[in-house]
Amino acid sequence: xxxxxxxxxxxxxxxxxxxxxxxxxxxxxxxxxxxxxxxxxxxxxxxxxxxxxxxxxxxxxxxxxxxxxxxxxxxxxxxxxxxxxxxxxxxxxxxxxxxxxxxxxxxxxxxxxxxxxxxxxxxxxxxxxxxxxxxxxxxxxxxxxxxxxxxxxxxxxxxxxxxxxxxxxxxxxxxxxxxxxxxxxxxxxxxxxxxxxxxxxxxxxxxxxxxxxxxxxxxxxxxxxxxxxxxxxxxxxxxxxxxxxxxxxxxxxxxxxxxxxxxxxxxxxxxxxxxxxxxxxxxxxxxxxxxxxxxxxxxxxxxxxxxxxxxxxxxxxxxxxxxxxxxxxxxxxxxxxxxxxxxxxxxxxxxxxxxxxxxxxxxxxxxxxxxxxxxxxxxxxxxxxxxxxxxxxxxxxxxxxxxxxxxxxxxxxxxxxxxxxxxxxxxxxxxxxxxxxxxxxxxxxxxxxxxxxxxxxxxxxxxxxxxxxxx
Amino acid sequence: xxxxxxxxxxxxxxxxxxxxxxxxxxxxxxxxxxxxxxxxxxxxxxxxxxxxxxxxxxxxxxxxxxxxxxxxxxxxxxxxxxxxxxxxxxxxxxxxxxxxxxxxxxxxxxxxxxxxxxxxxxxxxxxxxxxxxxxxxxxxxxxxxxxxxxxxxxxxxxxxxxxxxxxxxxxxxxxxxxxxxxxxxxxxxxxxxxxxxxxxxxxxxxxxxxxxxxxxxxxxxxxxxxxxxxxxxxxxxxxxxxxxxxxxxxxxxxxxxxxxxxxxxxxxxxxxxxxxxxxxxxxxxxxxxxxxxxxxxxxxxxxxxxxxxxxxxxxxxxxxxxxxxxxxxxxxxxxxxxxxxxxxxxxxxxxxxxxxxxxxxxxxxxxxxxxxxxxxxxxxxxxxxxxxxxxxxxxxxxxxxxxxxxxxxxxxxxxxxxxxxxxxxxxxxxxxxxxxxxxxxxxxxxxxxxxxxxxxxxxxxxxxxxxxxxx
Numbered sequence: 001x002x003x004x005x006x007x008x009x010x011x012x013x014x015x016x017x018x019x020x021x022x023x024x025x026x027x028x029x030x031x032x033x034x035x036x037x038x039x040x041x042x043x044x045x046x047x048x049x050x051x052x053x054x055x056x057x058x059x060x061x062x063x064x065x066x067x068x069x070x071x072x073x074x075x076x077x078x079x080x081x082x083x084x085x086x087x088x089x090x091x092x093x094x095x096x097x098x099x100x101x102x103x104x105x106x107x108x109x110x111x112x113x114x115x116x117x118x119x120x121x122x123x124x125x126x127x128x129x130x131x132x133x134x135x136x137x138x139x140x141x142x143x144x145x146x147x148x149x150x151x152x153x154x155x156x157x158x159x160x161x162x163x164x165x166x167x168x169x170x171x172x173x174x175x176x177x178x179x180x181x182x183x184x185x186x187x188x189x190x191x192x193x194x195x196x197x198x199x200x201x202x203x204x205x206x207x208x209x210x211x212x213x214x215x216x217x218x219x220x221x222x223x224x225x226x227x228x229x230x231x232x233x234x235x236x237x238x239x240x241x242x243x244x245x246x247x248x249x250x251x252x253x254x255x256x257x258x259x260x261x262x263x264x265x266x267x268x269x270x271x272x273x274x275x276x277x278x279x280x281x282x283x284x285x286x287x288x289x290x291x292x293x294x295x296x297x298x299x300x301x302x303x304x305x306x307x308x309x310x311x312x313x314x315x316x317x318x319x320x321x322x323x324x325x326x327x328x329x330x331x332x333x334x335x336x337x338x339x340x341x342x343x344x345x346x347x348x349x350x351x352x353x354x355x356x357x358x359x360x361x362x363x364x365x366x367x368x369x370x371x372x373x374x375x376x377x378x379x380x381x382x383x384x385x386x387x388x389x390x391x392x393x394x395x396x397x398x399x400x401x402x403x404x405x406x407x408x409x410x411x412x413x414x415x416x417x418x419x420x421x422x423x424x425x426x427x428x429x430x431x432x433x434x435x436x437x438x439x440x441x442x443x444x445x446x447x448x449x450x451x452x453x454x455x456x457x458x459x460x461x462x463x464x465x466x467x468x469x470x471x
Numbered sequence: 472x473x474x475x476x477x478x479x480x481x482x483x484x485x486x487x488x489x490x491x492x493x494x495x496x497x498x499x500x501x502x503x504x505x506x507x508x509x510x511x512x513x514x515x516x517x518x519x520x521x522x523x524x525x526x527x528x529x530x531x532x533x534x535x536x537x538x539x540x541x542x543x544x545x546x547x548x549x550x551x552x553x554x555x556x557x558x559x560x561x562x563x564x565x566x567x568x569x570x571x572x573x574x575x576x577x578x579x580x581x582x583x584x585x586x587x588x589x590x591x592x593x594x595x596x597x598x599x600x601x602x603x604x605x606x607x608x609x610x611x612x613x614x615x616x617x618x619x620x621x622x623x624x625x626x627x628x629x630x631x632x633x634x635x636x637x638x639x640x641x642x643x644x645x646x647x648x649x650x651x652x653x654x655x656x657x658x659x660x661x662x663x664x665x666x667x668x669x670x671x672x673x674x675x676x677x678x679x680x681x682x683x684x685x686x687x688x689x690x691x692x693x694x695x696x697x698x699x700x701x702x703x704x705x706x707x708x709x710x711x712x713x714x715x716x717x718x719x720x721x722x723x724x725x726x727x728x729x730x731x732x733x734x735x736x737x738x739x740x741x742x743x744x745x746x747x748x749x750x751x752x753x754x755x756x757x758x759x760x761x762x763x764x765x766x767x768x769x770x771x772x773x774x775x776x777x778x779x780x781x782x783x784x785x786x787x788x789x790x791x792x793x794x795x796x797x798x799x800x801x802x803x804x805x806x807x808x809x810x811x812x813x814x815x816x817x818x819x820x821x822x823x824x825x826x827x828x829x830x831x832x833x834x835x836x837x838x839x840x841x842x843x844x845x846x847x848x849x850x851x852x853x854x855x856x857x858x859x860x861x862x863x864x865x866x867x868x869x870x871x872x873x874x875x876x877x878x879x880x881x882x883x884x885x886x887x888x889x890x891x892x893x894x895x896x897x898x899x900x901x902x903x904x905x906x907x908x909x910x911x912x913x914x915x916x917x918x919x920x921x922x923x924x925x926x927x928x929x930x931x932x933x934x935x936x937x938x939x940x941x942x
Contacts, residue, residue: 119723119832142727162672173670176647191919197828198860199644200897201633201683202904202915203941204923208679212672229729252590256613258700258766260731295729296777299770306767357668361590389669426671433673444673448662451930452675458929459922470674 014101015081020058023079023103027061030071034109035061045084045104048091049151051350051398052435057084057098062109066182066190066221069105073219073464074188076103082467083186085215087157088130090149092353093434095161095214099468105219107156113137114222121227122179122196127156127220134225143227146171149430150339156220161432162212166335169255169388170262170294171228173430180207182222186460196224209455214432215466217459231294234262235304236328239311240286240318244268244371247287248364250307250314251387255360257310259303263292264388265335268371271342271382275334278341283334284318289387290335292328335384339395342382346397354413356420357391357429366423367392370416377412391429418443433470441470485572486552491529494550494574498532501542505580506532516557516567516575520622522821522869523565523906528555528575535580537653537661537692544690544935545659547574553938554657556686558628559601561620563824564905566632566685570939576690578627584608585693592698593650593667598627598691605696614698617642620901621810627691632903633683637806640726640859641733641765642699644901651678653693657931667695680926685903686937688930702765705733706775707799710782711757711789715739715842718758719835721778721785722858726831728781730774734763735859736806739842742813742853746805749812754805755789760858761806763799806855810866813853817868825884827891828862828900837894838863841887848883862900889914904941912941 015023027035036042037059046056058081063069076083082102089096098104111128118141125134132152134145147158148165157163159181164173171177180194183206193206210217241247244266251264266289267275273285289311293303308319322331343351358366367383374381374394385392396412399405417427417440427433427440441449449471456463456471486494498506507513508530517527529552534540547554553573560567569575582599589612596605603623605616618629619636628634630652635644642648651665654677664677681688712718715737722735737760738746744756760782764774779790793799814822829837838854845852845865856863865887869880888898888911898904898911912920920942927934927942 117830117832118727120830121726122830162670162676164670168670175670175676185918185922189918189921191922192917193919195892195897195915196830196895197862197891197897197900198831199633199635199639199646199828199862199900201826201899201901202897202908203683203912203920204688204926205633205646205676205679205683206916206919206922208676209926212674212676217675229727231729255592256589256700258702295770296773298773299766302767302769355672357670359588359591359593359667360669361588391668391670420668421666424666425668426666426673428672429668429670430672437673441674444666445677446663447656447660448664448677449674450660451656451662451677454929455675455680455926458925 015058015079019079019081023075023081024059026075027072030068031061031063035059045086045096045106046098048089048094048096050092050094050436051352051400052094052097055098057104058101060104060106062106064109066184069184069219069221070188070190072103072105073184073186076464077187077462080462080464082464084466085156085160085219087127087154090151090153091157091161091432091434093432093436095432095434095469097435099435107154110221116141118143120196122224123227124222124224125155126222127154129155131155131158138227142230144230145225146228147174147177155223155225159211159220159223160214162430164430166263166265166386168386169264170260175208175211177226178207178211179224179226181210181220181224183210183218183220185218186462186465212432214434214470216456216470217465233295233297233300234328235293235300235321235323236331237291237304237308238288238320238331239291239308239316240284240288241316242286244287244367245364246315247289248387250289250311250316252360253310253314254307255388257306259307261291261303261307261388262294263290265290266385266387266392267335267338268383271338271384274341274345274382275337278344279333279337281334290332338384342395343397345380349397350400352396352398352409352413353431354394354396354416355428355431356416356425357389358420358423358425360390362423362425363387363390366419369419370394373412373415377408379409379412389429390425435468438470486529486550490550490552494546494552495530497546498543501539502532502534506530516577517569519560519562519565519567521563521565521907522823522871523568526569528569529572531575531577533577533580537655540576540655540690540692541659541661543574543576544655544657547935548658548933551933551935553935555937556627556631556690558598558625561622561624562628562632562903562905564903564907566903566905566940568906570906578625581692587612589614591667593695594698595693595695596626597693598625600626602626602629609698613701615701616696617699618645618648626694626696630682630691630694631685633901635857635901637734637736637857639857640735641731646679646682648697649678649682650695650697652681652691652695654681654689654691656689657933657936683903685905685941687927687941688936704766704768704771705799706764706771706792706794707802708762708775708779709759709791709802710762710779710787711755711759712787713757715758715838716835717786718760719858721760721782721787723831724781724785725778726859728777730778732762732774732778732859733765734761736761737856737858737863738806738809739854742809742855745812745816745853746808749815750804750808752805761803809855813866814868816851820868821871823867823869823880823884824902825865825867825887826899826902827887827896828860829891829894829896831861833894833896834858834861837890840890841865844883844886848879850883860900861896906939909941
């Protein structure tokens, strides 16, 4: 595990025309028109929802089974062609960009919900299943899948990028909601990372090694995921505060008090102004908490009353409540619209969504320092956050054609990340590393990054799996 | 990652006398009398609480800091001497047995609680801190550390063996309660596996790779652990059932209903008979659930009422209740005494504690088949289980001097594990692999075990870290 060992990705380069021809000749008899070099499809697979520069793969294929994925990866290993797993393309740090060309393996056709087991409260799904598809399928069961990033991401993509969302504070990230997976390794071997048992002490935790690996160690082809019972009752509330510190103090108090809240979201004054303008609301333009309570009718009432009492003590005002579903939807609309509203502040631009996460004791100070930096940098950057987890985003418009804007924004993001690391936090709470944040890995992990490279080297010695990402 | 690569542990052999002399000569000037070859201390470090044959290390040392651990490991790498991390010796699959000799690194002197942060609900501790020590320290804060294996294990040991306990169903295993760690790698490098942020999407999950690695990838020298708020109210109950299936159905119903129970433990009829005899109770000698509810006064009352209603519908009887602390202690005494009571059925023997975990839908059938096997094998094997997780143990006496008994028991355990694997479960829910269950790793993990070996090979190419365990 010498840290001087060549970085696998550095050894990777664009495949030769001959290698590509040979690969396609090998796979076409198996996949037929499910492997293509058509320009439109390649281009579509060369970008995600990020501001990062796109790069198209040399070819795209659409396997239908774990065995087909294994065949594809084995062939890519033989011909030394990079493999880029592709779900539905909603990543936001460039995870699916084909920096070194290669074959994009689009898993969207592997979208079967194979089994739902209400007694075990789990389901077996293929990686192309999206979270909305799964929850629609579950409607009659009284169960739901909890992880809810902004986009209607695929299960494989969420696992690969260690996604989370608004109800992580109660139900956990994808990391907490995958029991085990089937993974095609970089040499084509098929590995099950664990069983469906709720816990196990049997060996290295391959499940969690593959979660967040962004396709650099293999391709996820099946997942056993946890489901949760739909609560008997849900109620929602919004509360405004004079400043961010007040809102964060209310969050800390509620967690210490043990209120099992399902969602604790923050929008700052500018984000509230943006949604008022975008959606015609008339919310107070102050830092605002969006809250959701799950449980029995009695417990939800008790939780909500306790929380609102805490908020009042800590300077909360402008309370709004909702218990009926339509009312709750209306109340949460502002939060759901936040990203679109932020983007509408500067139409036609690209957007950077920052993504730091810090210990909650550091959150108020970190947000305030960031807002001061926003003001000094003359950026328009509404803030929204999963503050129960210490995670927040700024959505910042950028004109990709303006070198100066790009530089200003990159410098701002660097300062933000340095602030997070100094506060004992991480450069990404839920968006991942991709191509966008590799530059921060050394600062965050130190020698740990070398350990990651040693693992990559051991499992993907040819460096074919999603080169240029993460390690 | 060829699966034909030599197993690192296979390359390991007992260190030569010369290597040991050189190692001790190098370390004595640094550690003084904190490195010793005294027979008594070596013997004490050659066994854990398991039935596995002990093997003493060649020497034992007692470092005081991460830097000292790093120095020790670096020296062991230089001289090719095996390193066996040792906490408080309460493991039960032979994890601390020095199969290949070497240096036992006893971390019990590194038992400082470095920081408790109520706002973040976390603490930074050294690996020698025991769970009781931490909870005693936390008494005034209103917080507690939740993981509670039977023994008063050390934090480093619990992390290394991926321990859990009675309240995992609500608060998770150690895996869910460690934010990040400091680890000394097999070459002496010091690595931080993550930050104190509640979530992160930054790179491979080194924290979870090290949890459950049983010291084969490095030595844990510091942990950031999650704390939970002590509930406002606790109530406990016991309910008897005519058969195991009734009890398990009640557990399944309660989980589906979303009752956030803190503990759901099962003891079978024989286990109840054992505690009646051992502790003078007069419980019904039927399969019995031990339940605990945490929350506000109102929510605990609601949870308990709903659960008892469910139990009644499913044939529960002989209800007992407790809310005051002394009453609760008395009620749980039977569960706490269960292992001792089981051992008292055949005094003077060694004991094997089996440890499978299956999806809960398979639990009743698996327990019933196991009880039939117990009857056929003429074993005395009371059963207790963390049934909310699908995990159960049988505590079986064995005369280590009787070859026939050892063979009968080993065959019984093999059938039990095969039954668990066939049911989609694991060979160990919480005890780990150690020397005892390596033989089942191939059956449980298939190609996944080869992946584990490739990781071991990459991070510990000399094979010095706890050889003979797990991989």
